[in-house]
Amino acid sequence: xxxxxxxxxxxxxxxxxxxxxxxxxxxxxxxxxxxxxxxxxxxxxxxxxxxxxxxxxxxxxxxxxxxxxxxxxxxxxxxxxxxxxxxxxxxxxxxxxxxxxxxxxxxxxxxxxxxxxxxxxxxxxxxxxxxxxxxxxxxxxxxxxxxxxxxxxxxxxxxxxxxxxxxxxxxxxxxxxxxxxxxxxxxxxxxxxxxxxx
Numbered sequence: 001x002x003x004x005x006x007x008x009x010x011x012x013x014x015x016x017x018x019x020x021x022x023x024x025x026x027x028x029x030x031x032x033x034x035x036x037x038x039x040x041x042x043x044x045x046x047x048x049x050x051x052x053x054x055x056x057x058x059x060x061x062x063x064x065x066x067x068x069x070x071x072x073x074x075x076x077x078x079x080x081x082x083x084x085x086x087x088x089x090x091x092x093x094x095x096x097x098x099x100x101x102x103x104x105x106x107x108x109x110x111x112x113x114x115x116x117x118x119x120x121x122x123x124x125x126x127x128x129x130x131x132x133x134x135x136x137x138x139x140x141x142x143x144x145x146x147x148x149x150x151x152x153x154x155x156x157x158x159x160x161x162x163x164x165x166x167x168x169x170x171x172x173x174x175x176x177x178x179x180x181x182x183x184x185x186x187x188x189x190x191x192x193x194x195x196x197x198x
Contacts, residue, residue, distance in 0.1 A: 008032060010044045017050040017078075026079060030086045031059065034093075039063035048078055057081035059089060066148070069093065069161045092161050099157070147177070155180045156188055 012027045027046045034041070043062040048055075058072035059082075071088040075081030149170045150158070159167045159180060166181040177193040 008041060008044060010046065012046045012048065015047070015049040017048070023048070023078060027082055030082055031061075034061075034086065034090060039065055039067045046082070048082070050078070055081045057085045059085050061089065067161065068158070071163060096157060096161060152178070152180065152190065159188075 008031070010028055010031050012024050014023070027048070031044045031046065041061050041063050045060045045062075047058040047060075049058070050056075054074055055076070055078045056072060056074045057078060059070065061069040063069060069089055069092060071085050071092065073081045073084040073088065075084055147168055147170055149172045151172050155167045155169045155178070158169075159182065166179050168177065168179050170176070171178045171192070174192065179191045179193065180188055183189050
């Protein structure tokens with residue numbers, strides 16, 4: 001059992017604020033104190049960001065077996081945000097381990113809903129081009145996303161271990177791109193992305 005993370009490479013990045021030795025030591029102690037027997041942590045990153053009075057702590061763990069665990073929290077101060085983020089990661093890992101230990105799991109296909117492909121014309125748009133009031137543009141934050149080949153069960157596990165609303169992956173069974181996401185009722189839905197045959 002991995003009761004302590006000895007010589008674990010930890011990178012602490014602070015944005016919009018001066019990093020203090022006390023804050024850096026607190027982040028190191030919290031990450032090193034994670035008692036995980038599965039999976040083994042290979043590398044850890046802590047990103048601490050301050051926007052006016054908002055303190056956001058994000059922690060990303062890179063673990064064995066290509067498992068990535070990430071969580072972020074906004075708190076009243078950076079120490080509280082760090083503590084809550086560590087608790088989130090520990091809860092996710094306990095949930096992950098519990099699922100692995102269950103011997104009789106229900107067949108996952110029973111909870112998957114496949115959606116039929118639909119095509120819409122321009123009348124279905126909320127904001128047609130000739131509208132008098134132009135919609136307010138949204139701010140799009142760029143993000144990097146690596147598409148990996150995996151099974152549906154692994155994609156569901158990856159979805160539970162991250163804060164992302166969906167997982168885009170290449171199906172190891174069917175060879176096509178698939179998206180899996182959590183529905184409002186708590187179940188999962190999967191969408192296969194297939195090339196259109198002309």
